[in-house]
Amino acid sequence: MLVHSRGGRWATWIVFFVLFLPLFALPLLVVVAASFATNWSGAFPSGFTTGHYDAATTGDSLQALTTSLATALTASVLALTVGAWAALAAASLKERGKQAMDALFVLPVAVPSVVVGLAILVAFSKPPFLLNGTRWIVILAHTVLVTAFAYQSVSAAILRLDPMYEQAAASLGARPSYVLWRVRLPLLLPSLNAAAGLCFALSMGELSATMMLYPPDWTPLPVQIFAATDRGSLFTGAAVAVVLMGTTLLVLLAVSRIRTKASYR
Amino acid sequence: MASPTGPKVSGRPGRAGRLRSSRGLGPQALGARRLPTALWAVPPVLALSLVFLYPLFLVVKQSLTPDGSDGVSFAPYQDVFASAAFRDALWTTVWLAVGATVGCLVLGFVLALVIAFVPFPGGKAVARFIDVFLSFPSFLITLALLFIYGTVGMANGLWTDVTGAHSGPFQFLTTPWGVLLAEITYFTPFVMRPLLAAFSQLDTAQLEVASSLGARPGRIVRRVVLPEALPALAAGGSLVLVMCLNEFGIVLFTGAKGVTTLPMLVYSKAILESDYPAACVVAVVNIAISVGLYGLYRVVSRRVGA
Numbered sequence: 001m002l003v004h005s006r007g008g009r010w011a012t013w014i015v016f017f018v019l020f021l022p023l024f025a026l027p028l029l030v031v032v033a034a035s036f037a038t039n040w041s042g043a044f045p046s047g048f049t050t051g052h053y054d055a056a057t058t059g060d061s062l063q064a065l066t067t068s069l070a071t072a073l074t075a076s077v078l079a080l081t082v083g084a085w086a087a088l089a090a091a092s093l094k095e096r097g098k099q100a101m102d103a104l105f106v107l108p109v110a111v112p113s114v115v116v117g118l119a120i121l122v123a124f125s126k127p128p129f130l131l132n133g134t135r136w137i138v139i140l141a142h143t144v145l146v147t148a149f150a151y152q153s154v155s156a157a158i159l160r161l162d163p164m165y166e167q168a169a170a171s172l173g174a175r176p177s178y179v180l181w182r183v184r185l186p187l188l189l190p191s192l193n194a195a196a197g198l199c200f201a202l203s204m205g206e207l208s209a210t211m212m213l214y215p216p217d218w219t220p221l222p223v224q225i226f227a228a229t230d231r232g233s234l235f236t237g238a239a240v241a242v243v244l245m246g247t248t249l250l251v252l253l254a255v256s257r258i259r260t261k262a263s264y265r
Numbered sequence: 266m267a268s269p270t271g272p273k274v275s276g277r278p279g280r281a282g283r284l285r286s287s288r289g290l291g292p293q294a295l296g297a298r299r300l301p302t303a304l305w306a307v308p309p310v311l312a313l314s315l316v317f318l319y320p321l322f323l324v325v326k327q328s329l330t331p332d333g334s335d336g337v338s339f340a341p342y343q344d345v346f347a348s349a350a351f352r353d354a355l356w357t358t359v360w361l362a363v364g365a366t367v368g369c370l371v372l373g374f375v376l377a378l379v380i381a382f383v384p385f386p387g388g389k390a391v392a393r394f395i396d397v398f399l400s401f402p403s404f405l406i407t408l409a410l411l412f413i414y415g416t417v418g419m420a421n422g423l424w425t426d427v428t429g430a431h432s433g434p435f436q437f438l439t440t441p442w443g444v445l446l447a448e449i450t451y452f453t454p455f456v457m458r459p460l461l462a463a464f465s466q467l468d469t470a471q472l473e474v475a476s477s478l479g480a481r482p483g484r485i486v487r488r489v490v491l492p493e494a495l496p497a498l499a500a501g502g503s504l505v506l507v508m509c510l511n512e513f514g515i516v517l518f519t520g521a522k523g524v525t526t527l528p529m530l531v532y533s534k535a536i537l538e539s540d541y542p543a544a545c546v547v548a549v550v551n552i553a554i555s556v557g558l559y560g561l562y563r564v565v566s567r568r569v570g571a
Contacts, residue, residue: 002382002472002482009383016379019372020391023450024398027409030419034412042422086309092302101306103563108317110559112511114528115548118535119320122327122545144317198400205402208513208528212536222402222514229518234411241405248400 028245035239052239061240064224065247071135071220072203075142076150079199082143083150084192088184091158105151108144117141117212135218141209146199153198157191197255204248321552328545341542351530351547358526361441362509365448369505370498372449373456378486380457381464382472392461395454404514406447411518414438441524447515452508456501463497464490496566503562510555527551 003009035052037045055061083105090101108116120141125132131140165187169179185192207222214223221244228237329337345351380388413419414435421433437443467490475485513528525533527547535544 002378002476002485004476008482012379012383013385016376016383016385020376023372023453024394026413027406027450028398028401030409030412031405040412040419040422041417042426043419082309082312086306086313089302089306089309093306097303097306101310104310104313106559106563107556110507110556111321112513112528112531112548112551112555114511114513114531115324115552116317116320118531118544118548119324120316121535122323122541123320140316144313147313201400205400207402207404207517208511211513211517211532222404225408226404226517229408229411230520234408234415237408238412241408245401245405249397252397252400 031238031241031245034235035242037235040235052236053243055236056239056243060219061221061224061236061243064219064221064240065243067135067218068204068220068222068244069247071139071142071218072200074139075146075203076196076199078139078143079147079150080192080196083147083195084154084188086147087151087155087158088180090155102155106148108148109152113145113206113208114212116144117209120144120209121212132213133215135215137213137215138210138218138220141213142203142206145206145209146202149198149202150195153191153195154188157188161187193255193258197252200251200255201248204244204251324545324548324552327542328549341546345543345546345550350525354525354527354530354547355550357441357524358510358528361445361448361526362506364445365452365509366502366506368445368449369453369456370502373453373460373501374494374498376453377457377460377464378490381461381467382469382490395457398454399458402514403447403451403512404518406451407443407515407518410438410443410447414443439519439523443519444516444524444526447519448509448512451515452505455505455508456498459497459501460494463494467493500562500566503558503565507555507559507562510551510558527554 003012033045034040035056036048036050038047038049038051040046057065086101086105090098090105093101120137121132123129124137124140131137161184166179166183169183170176174182204220205222206220207226210220210223211226214220219227221240225237225240225244228234228240328341329339379385380391411418414421415438416432416436418435420435424430424433424435437446471489472485475489476482480488511528512526513532516524516526516529517532528551530547531544531551534540534547
């Protein structure tokens with residue numbers, strides 16, 4: 001307790017909420033409120049309607065939702081496989097090799113996403129790797145971007161792993177592959193789950209690289225939101241944004257339930 | 266630490282494998298039969314090289330060889346560096362990133378301080394809310410600001426209702442200040458998370474002792490809390506700096522012609538103007554700044570152990 005007087009504490013809390021509510025809570029509330037409004041030119045939105053949700057859950061927007069879900073799911077699975085594999089391989093290397101792997105696999109975080117998009121566009125627009133114009137170029141870019149996060153969270157979890165378990169298993173004669181499958185991976189399951197949720201959320205909201213790459217028949221939700229607001233349909237954009245937030249939250253919630261189940265195993 | 270710009274793509278499996286077996290985790294007989302462990306690192310490294318390093322190499326190559334010729338030419342660099350649009354974008358990017366980082370550090374420090382040391386009911390919920398906030402994309406903030414401070418938004422609507430004026434005073438959204446506000450809003454939680462983690466490890470007895478010896482809250486924060494928080498502040502701040510330099514969604518959604526940052530310039534050169542050599546030059550500059558800073562961030566966060 002830093003502030004002991006009652007009045008001082010109240011003053012601190014008031015300052016906290018005066019900063020916190022308008023900056024962090026208001027934006028999300030406003031987007032949700034706008035998605036139900038027909039008009040907003042005063043202090044409060046006016047005209048209640050669910051019409052924007054009809055637009056946001058049918059036609060192009062519905063397709064954008066399935067596109068985003070498919071992209072995020074594929075990219076997360078791929079990124080988790082590559083990231084976890086790389087993290088496990090890096091953990092068994094000597095110090096220098098591990099540092100090189102760390103540096104290599106966090107590089108996609110440091111490079112601007114737009115530049116990752118440009119690089120993939122340049123590299124995969126000509127033979128032998130002609131992916132431009134297909135959905136795979138978007139999925140590939142998302143995979144590259146989220147692999148770094150999968151690698152980071154899995155390798156942080158490996159550091160926290162108690163080596164006693166695998167040493168015990170190995171001393172009882174278990175082969176390395178058996179130790180990996182029956183000891184290390186089950187112990188890593190909670191953090192693999194958390195990494196999956198993180199990858200999924202990041203991929204659902206990815207806009208920068210996607211704007212560089214998306215073909216007309218594969219427009220994820222963020223692009224759809226931008227298209228809506230760019231042509232002035234702010235309220236439809238807000239409804240699509242709420243759909244995006246809701247879907248992301250639902251998936252994160254589902255993932256965290258799996259996580260609690262896994263940690264009791 | 267190995268610099269992120271020079272990662273070793275090809276490991277030397279044989280040597281590292283032999284070294285590994287000296288760790289003596291299992292019986293030597295088993296170790297001799299299996300593949301050298303370092304070989305397992307090859308497939309993911311190859312995959313990343315193909316889809317990430319090779320494309321980056323092509324970007325650098327294209328920035329040096331305009332119109333596909335063989336000779337190396339710095340003409341695109343000269344053209345881009347000479348253009349006012351590029352210099353404006355560079356300056357805007359840097360000052361926005363620095364300003365947003367300072368704002369995030371100050372705001373994040375104050376908010377985390379209250380959550381950690383002046384606890385209130387619901388503080389846990391606030392911390393949880395911040396985690397959720399992090400999982401949303403950045404452009405949602407700009408979208409929300411359009412409703413709050415837009416030309417016909419909430420704040421201006423309130424103003425015109427109250428004063429009867431024709432238009433409201435809040436017209437900053439399409440200026441760099443709108444981008445700055447959105448970036449501070451979005452990136453402050455990235456500072457708060459490491460800070461809250463650091464504060465939770467701080468022994469509160471230190472605060473009680475300082476306070477019982479008569480130190481006022483301001484002095485305790487300055488002399489006890491701040492030194493403990495410096496590593497987390499440094500790590501969070503440099504991460505936010507890099508993310509601000511790379512931010513695209515917020516700038517795109519403001520739709521302001523007046524605010525062009527480097528990522529925005531890459532996008533408009535490549536997609537809107539189809540000028541790939543110029544886009545690649547800007548991209549190389551952006552990579553150099555961001556990766557350099559990110560390397561610094563990794564060194565700092567490793568040194569201070571955050």
